[in-house]
Amino acid sequence: MAATYHFLGALPRIDGDPAPLPTRITLDRVRELAPGSTQLLLGVNEKALVPVGLDVHVDVDRDPHLLIFGDGRSGKSTLLRSYLQEVTRLHTPATAQMFAVDHRRTNLGEFSDEWGADDATNAETAHSLATGLAQFLRDRQSARAAAAPARARSTSACTSSSPVEAAAPAASTTPSSRP
Structure with a gap:
């Protein structure tokens, strides 16, 4: 059986931008790049250096779980800490535990x-x-x-209640x- 080898290399930037790439980007810096964002910010896109996050109003409803896996020292704990900090930025203790x-x-x-x-x-x-x-x-x-049936009736066109208020879950x- 033939051996397989893996190689990871780095090349100089070929996009014409002579600016050096940052070696470290903090969560505070990511937040500065996306002021007022309602996304759960997790990092930056490595090519465009723009903030990357989850739209908590869409992504979490569609995919409510976060699975983090990777090699040792690959950033799993950093991602988890960023996630926890972002949850506390976007929610209150009454809406997220x-x-x-x-x-x-x-x-x-x-x-x-x-x-x-x-x-x-x-x-x-x-x-x-x-x-x-x-x-x-x-x-x-x-x-x-x-x-659900009561919520559907309360948000019909025949009532004056707000769909947002009617759909809000009870504490x-x-x-x-x-x-």
């Missing part, structure tokens, strides 16, 4: 307690947390399904082991 499973305890201080619904640092608490969260999501889905509690 974070559940953290972090066996090394390296990200537990990345957001204040008001944002953290719960956290786990070992397999047992992670299992308990996941079980409680799954039940919470099932209950919420059932409540929304039951309310609910999240599963938590915090006092």
Whole structure:
């Protein structure tokens, strides 16, 4: 069987722009490049050097999960920290809660307690947390399904209520082991 080899190389810029590429771009700098953005900013496009983010009103509804994988020192933890910081920039603790499973305890201080619904640092608490969260999501889905006909009636052309107000979910509690 023939051996396969991989090569990663870098060439000088060929786009005519003599400006050097930045070696480090902070999340604050990304935010400066996109003032007033309602996107969940995650970094910059490596070719155009423009901010890249998720449209939380479209992307999160379509794809509510974020999977991060990569080699060691590839930026997984940095991406996760950026994501957490952006959630706190775009939402309030009443509209977003974070559940953290972090066996090394390296990200537990990345957001204040008001944002953290719960956290786990070992397999047992992670299992308990996941079980409680799954039940919470099932209950919420059932409540929304039951309310869908009433919500549809309240947003018909025959009523004067705002579709935004009618579609707003009722406040609910999240599963938590915090006092």
